[in-house]
Amino acid sequence: MKTNEFIVSKLQQSLDMNIVPFDLWATEVHVLMLSKQKIIDKIKATKILAALTEIEKEFNQGKFMIDANKGLHLTIEAKVIGKIGDDGYFMHTARSRNDQVMTAEMLYLREKVLNFSGKVLKIVILLIEKAEKNITTIMPGYTHMQPAKPTTFGQWFLSYHDMFTKCFSTLQHIYSKYDLCPAGSVESYGTSWNIDRIYTAKSLGFSNVWEIPQEAISSRGFPQLAYLGVLKDIAITISKIASDLLLFTTFEFGYISLSDTTAQYMGSVTGSSIMPQKKNPDVLELLRSVTPQVIGYESIVANLLSGLPMGYNRDTREMKEYIELGFTKVENALESLTQVLQTMRINKEKMYQNVLVNYSLSTDLADYLSQEKKLPYRKVYKLVGAFVKGKITKKGALTHLSAKELVKRGKKQDINFGLIDKELKNVLNPFEAVMKRKHIGGAASEVMQKMITDRKKMSTTHSEWIKNGWHKINSAKEETCEAINSI
Numbered sequence: 296m297k298t299n300e301f302i303v304s305k306l307q308q309s310l311d312m313n314i315v316p317f318d319l320w321a322t323e324v325h326v327l328m329l330s331k332q333k334i335i336d337k338i339k340a341t342k343i344l345a346a347l348t349e350i351e352k353e354f355n356q357g358k359f360m361i362d363a364n365k366g367l368h369l370t371i372e373a374k375v376i377g378k379i380g381d382d383g384y385f386m387h388t389a390r391s392r393n394d395q396v397m398t399a400e401m402l403y404l405r406e407k408v409l410n411f412s413g414k415v416l417k418i419v420i421l422l423i424e425k426a427e428k429n430i431t432t433i434m435p436g437y438t439h440m441q442p443a444k445p446t447t448f449g450q451w452f453l454s455y456h457d458m459f460t461k462c463f464s465t466l467q468h469i470y471s472k473y474d475l476c477p478a479g480s481v482e483s484y485g486t487s488w489n490i491d492r493i494y495t496a497k498s499l500g501f502s503n504v505w506e507i508p509q510e511a512i513s514s515r516g517f518p519q520l521a522y523l524g525v526l527k528d529i530a531i532t533i534s535k536i537a538s539d540l541l542l543f544t545t546f547e548f549g550y551i552s553l554s555d556t557t558a559q560y561m562g563s564v565t566g567s568s569i570m571p572q573k574k575n576p577d578v579l580e581l582l583r584s585v586t587p588q589v590i591g592y593e594s595i596v597a598n599l600l601s602g603l604p605m606g607y608n609r610d611t612r613e614m615k616e617y618i619e620l621g622f623t624k625v626e627n628a629l630e631s632l633t634q635v636l637q638t639m640r641i642n643k644e645k646m647y648q649n650v651l652v653n654y655s656l657s658t659d660l661a662d663y664l665s666q667e668k669k670l671p672y673r674k675v676y677k678l679v680g681a682f683v684k685g686k687i688t689k690k691g692a693l694t695h696l697s698a699k700e701l702v703k704r705g706k707k708q709d710i711n712f713g714l715i716d717k718e719l720k721n722v723l724n725p726f727e728a729v730m731k732r733k734h735i736g737g738a739a740s741e742v743m744q745k746m747i748t749d750r751k752k753m754s755t756t757h758s759e760w761i762k763n764g765w766h767k768i769n770s771a772k773e774e775t776c777e778a779i780n781s782i
Contacts, residue, residue: 302366302609310615311367315359317402318367319351320775321395321478322386324498327778329388332489337782339382344779346378347371368392389488393512393607394480400615401477402499404518408470409764411622414629415463415529416761420754421636422456423747425449430743433725434550434646435655442653445725448641450738451539456750458532463757465525470764473518476501480508483606498778500771515611516600519618523593526621530586533628537582540635544576549645553578554638557631578631585628592617650725654693657683659728660719668712678710694723 323344330340350371353359362370369392376383429449436446476496479485485508492504505511543550558574596614603610650656661679665672682704686693698714705712721727733739736746 306616307612308361308363308367310619311361312359313619314399314403315354315367315371316351318371318395318399319347319354320772321398321402321499322371323347323775323779324495325390325478326386327498327775327782328491328495329385330782331494332491334388334488334490335385339385341782342379342382343375343386344782346375346383348779349378350374366392368395389479389481389486389490391480391482393482394477394508396612397480397512397515398476398478398499400515401473401475401501401518404522404618405470405474405500405764406768407622408466408522409761409768411626412463412466412757412761414626415459415466416754416757418629418633418636419456419459419463419757421633422452422459423750423754425636426452426456426743427747429641430740430747431726432641432643432646433650433729435649435653442649442655444658445650445655445729447729447738447743448643448646449743453743453746453750455532455536458535459529460750460753460757462525462529462532465528466522467757467760469518469521469525471502473521474502475505475511476503477505477511477514480505480511483509483512498771498775500768509605512607513603513605515607516596516614519614520593520596520600523589523596523618523621526625527586527589527593530589530625530628533625533632534583534586536632537579540639541576541579541583544579550642552640552642553635554640556638557635578635582628582632585624588624589621592621647725651694652692654683654687656693656723656725656728659731660693660722663722664712664714668714670710670712674708674710678705678708681708696723 326335326340326343326347329335330337350359360370361367362373365373372383372387375386426449429452430447432448433445434448434451436443476492476499478495478499479490479492496502496504505514540551542548544553553574553576557578558576596617599610599613657679661672661675664670664675664679678701682696682701683693686696696719698716698719701719702712702714730739733742736742
């Protein structure tokens with residue numbers, strides 16, 4: 296392999312093809328700025344812009360190729376010179392490949408993030424819908440993978456909604472943090488040319504200039520590292536859902552079943568080649584596998600950036616591969632998870648019956664005795680604990696408990712209270728137990744409905760944020776076209 300083929304590898308060329316339209320746009324704006332500042336005359340600017348327009352058409356027609364001996368940016372420059380002659384040499388005035396490549400990458404990354412944010416929002420909205428439909432769907436809650444207290448499947452959905460929403464907020468924060476234009480930083484130290492960096496930034500739809508040239512160029516890779524961090528968080532959340540659903544699909548749990556669109560009996564992809572009864576949840580297992588990969592990508596980029604001195608370093612070009620892989624992996628995972636959640640069937644009766652027999656109402660019983668009978672909770676805790684242990688040993692259901700039996704046990708421990716069977720039956724009703732949780736964040740229906748209403752409004756706000764982001768970018772592109780046509 297020749298050195299140039301190593302430096303401008305086929306992989307890097309394929310990755311650079313993604314940023315061709317963005318490099319062309321940034322170059323057009325740069326030329327418009329040079330003309331506005333009278334650094335080059337309008338005749339030269341018009342010729343250069345016409346050549347760039349031709350190159351853009353060639354790219355859209357699939358005729359653009361990167362010369363491995365030049366790389367993307369010098370390939371474009373060479374094509375311009377080939378079309379208009381020596382006037383093309385003026386295009387690179389007050390510019391370095393260092394700020395050129397970073398500007399193009401920031402433009403590309405910006406649109407990548409907005410597209411990806413839409414995928415996150417889609418699953419966020421779906422989780423709200425599922426939560427609302429399952430506000431009263433009673434299910435066991437678990438800690439240490441053991442039955443804890445009854446909850447609702449609606450709150451399970453809403454919990455994951457909030458995890459994804461926090462990730463969405465992180466995406467917004469990073470997007471805002473790096474809504475800066477590095478153009479004009481040149482190699483890392485600015486220029487003596489009378490450039491207008493604010494014009495360039497606004498023309499490209501950035502909110503502001505990336506002010507200090509050294510910091511701007513030396514920060515190549517940091518936006519990607521930040522986004523890989525939130526991609527990791529999203530992947531971990533996906534993995535948690537997948538782990539839950541894997542358990543819920545087992546014969547022993549039986550809470551959900553995957554639809555035939557995501558898992559099949561005797562299917563060539565998800566069925567067993569020998570066991571005809573198997574409907575393997577391969578999709579959920581593969582969703583879990585995304586997380587360690589994204590963690591790896593983040594670690595690689597962090598290590599690439601660590602120890603680099605101030606200024607431009609070619610090491611940073613390697614991070615393009617890993618941010619691309621990160622977005623692709625997590626985006627595909629989100630789409631697959633969305634399909635799983637949309638089509639899975641819920642066995643509400645199995646969930647409810649498990650609550651009746653798994654002793655998870657024990658805490659609600661202890662709470663009731665402490666609240667209504669004015670007894671110290673720790674004493675009641677020990678009373679109910681000893682009683683439940685006996686029931687578990689004899690494999691007797693807690694719901695078959697008699698009030699007389701519990702009162703008698705209490706007297707033996709010097710805990711005196713009155714209790715009748717009708718009262719006890721109500722305490723051990725899973726629905727009634729869950730509906731008592733009326734505090735902030737509780738699973739009671741009225742609390743859940745308020746939270747769902749609030750989150751619907753939040754989703755509308757998030758949707759508007761995405762629309763505004765696209766509007767700003769598209770308006771900037773339109774203004775660039777108008778400026779080119781009017782020069």
